[in-house]
Amino acid sequence: MPLTSLDTARQAALDAIAPAAPERVPLLDAQGRFLAAPVTASRSLPGCDNSAMDGWAVHAEETQGASRDRPARLRVTSTIFAGALPSTPLRPGEAARVFTGAPLPPGADAVVRQEATRAAEDGTRVDVFITVPPGNDIRRTGEEVLTGTPLFDAGQRVGAAVLGVLASMGATDVWVRPAPRVAVLATGDELVPPGTPALPHQVYESNLVLVAALAREAGADVRQLARARDDESALRDALSRLAPQVDILITTGGASVGDKDLVKRVLAALGARFFVDGVALKPGKPVAVARLGDTSVVVLPGNPGAATVAFDQFARPLLLKHQGVLETRRRVRAHLSEARRKQAGLTYLITTTLEARDGLAPRAVLRPQGAGQILQNVHGEGWALLPPGRADFAEDDLVDVELFDRPTFTPVGALA
Ligand SMILES: Nc1nc2c(c(=O)[nH]1)N[C@H]1C(S)=C(S)[C@@H](COP(=O)(O)OP(=O)(O)OC[C@H]3O[C@@H](n4cnc5c(N)ncnc54)[C@H](O)[C@@H]3O)O[C@H]1N2
Numbered sequence: 262m263p264l265t266s267l268d269t270a271r272q273a274a275l276d277a278i279a280p281a282a283p284e285r286v287p288l289l290d291a292q293g294r295f296l297a298a299p300v301t302a303s304r305s306l307p308g309c310d311n312s313a314m315d316g317w318a319v320h321a322e323e324t325q326g327a328s329r330d331r332p333a334r335l336r337v338t339s340t341i342f343a344g345a346l347p348s349t350p351l352r353p354g355e356a357a358r359v360f361t362g363a364p365l366p367p368g369a370d371a372v373v374r375q376e377a378t379r380a381a382e383d384g385t386r387v388d389v390f391i392t393v394p395p396g397n398d399i400r401r402t403g404e405e406v407l408t409g410t411p412l413f414d415a416g417q418r419v420g421a422a423v424l425g426v427l428a429s430m431g432a433t434d435v436w437v438r439p440a441p442r443v444a445v446l447a448t449g450d451e452l453v454p455p456g457t458p459a460l461p462h463q464v465y466e467s468n469l470v471l472v473a474a475l476a477r478e479a480g481a482d483v484r485q486l487a488r489a490r491d492d493e494s495a496l497r498d499a500l501s502r503l504a505p506q507v508d509i510l511i512t513t514g515g516a517s518v519g520d521k522d523l524v525k526r527v528l529a530a531l532g533a534r535f536f537v538d539g540v541a542l543k544p545g546k547p548v549a550v551a552r553l554g555d556t557s558v559v560v561l562p563g564n565p566g567a568a569t570v571a572f573d574q575f576a577r578p579l580l581l582k583h584q585g586v587l588e589t590r591r592r593v594r595a596h597l598s599e600a601r602r603k604q605a606g607l608t609y610l611i612t613t614t615l616e617a618r619d620g621l622a623p624r625a626v627l628r629p630q631g632a633g634q635i636l637q638n639v640h641g642e643g644w645a646l647l648p649p650g651r652a653d654f655a656e657d658d659l660v661d662v663e664l665f666d667r668p669t670f671t672p673v674g675a676l677a
Pocket residue numbers: 447448449451452464465466467468469513514515516517518519522544545546547561562563564565567632
């Protein structure tokens with residue numbers, strides 16, 4: 262039977278999971294989560310006409326023709342600080358002292374910044390040295406947002422800017438989807454925990470940290486990291502203990518067809534229903550997605566490179582859908598840096614960096630990437646997608662590159 266295509270398998274996995282019920286959380290706890298409902302402005306920003314400068318609220322027309330030699334002399338009536346509520350209207354010939362953010366008195370239609378004025382020592386008068394138009398240095402009511410304006414759609418990622426806007430509306434908490442609770446189970450008799458000595462034939466267990474970190478990058482609340490031997494009863498105990506504690510259980514290793522590859526068999530014996538079992542994907546072919554009770558289970562291959570790809574294509578979309586969103590990644594067309602031969606039936610995802618070229622599509626520089634290799638992912642900018650239905654790709658052939666859109670940072674004050 263031919264393996265399921267990547268797109269079909271991913272859709273089957275996504276169809277098997279529903280967004281979690283929303284929860285209302287304090288603003289800072291919502292950071293990194295996704296809004297569960299649209300948000301409209303519950304107040305205008307600014308809430309009232311106010312001064313953009315420290316200076317004087319005036320009638321603009323009374324500054325007409327004013328200059329340093331021929332100042333407009335105005336009577337000082339009041340001092341208004343931010344947060345005050347002025348009620349006395351500004352009458353002809355008057356100016357009110359205002360500070361940045363202070364509401365304007367009724368009747369004032371402009372602000373003159375204080376650098377363009379001189380106040381009399383006794384505080385009764387101010388000379389204005391410039392002509393200002395109506396509206397000068399005033400922030401108008403609702404200039405940025407009017408009450409009732411749609412602000413954010415459901416699915417908006419909550420970052421610092423969103424939190425700032427919500428707080429400026431007076432909100433203390435917000436509806437978001439909960440972070441999926443996740444457990445990661447690494448299987449394999451050969452695995453030695455980091456921190457203990459390992460002989461060359463032994464393998465340091467690295468998938469727990471790798472997968473937990475990938476899961477966190479996708480918004481997960483990682484609750485459990487566990488290891489199990491390649492042994493039916495050990496796997497049965499671990500899987501049935503972990504699954505009820507979490508929304509999504511991710512396993513690594515023992516996913517293929519070897520004598521000790523028991524994870525899928527044990528899951529099936531426990532009554533799991535499989536939606537995906539093997540995909541026409543390289544690396545990551547043995548990946549499976551199942552449901553055990555109320556828990557989604559993603560079975561990743563043990564090879565760290567294959568686990569990375571399978572996580573990215575299956576576990577990440579599931580974690581995001583639990584949080585109520587589907588991810589769209591930018592794609593660019595790029596020319597392959599080298600020829601590649603592949604198995605015609607499979608989609609290959611190859612870690613790639615991009616080289617910009619004047620007036621041409623960028624070059625996709627393919628990185629060495631066996632199923633066991635992950636070093637290149639550190640600097641990868643995306644996956645070159647080599648689609649099924651074709652075995653031979655020549656240098657300079659155009660392919661799609663799915664971008665990670667990671668920011669770049671340069672070191673300052675690094676240790677030698
Ligand atoms: N006859 C076939 N053999 C294999 C097939 C196949 O279709 N027919 N598929 C291959 C593919 S594709 C993959 S990918 C691998 C991975 O399958 P498993 O999930 O069963 O992985 P393991 O055998 O358990 O381990 C593979 C490799 O990865 C290392 N590993 C495992 N877990 C960890 C960990 N937690 N930390 C670090 N490294 C780990 C392990 O030591 C092995 O070297 O199967 C192919 N075989």
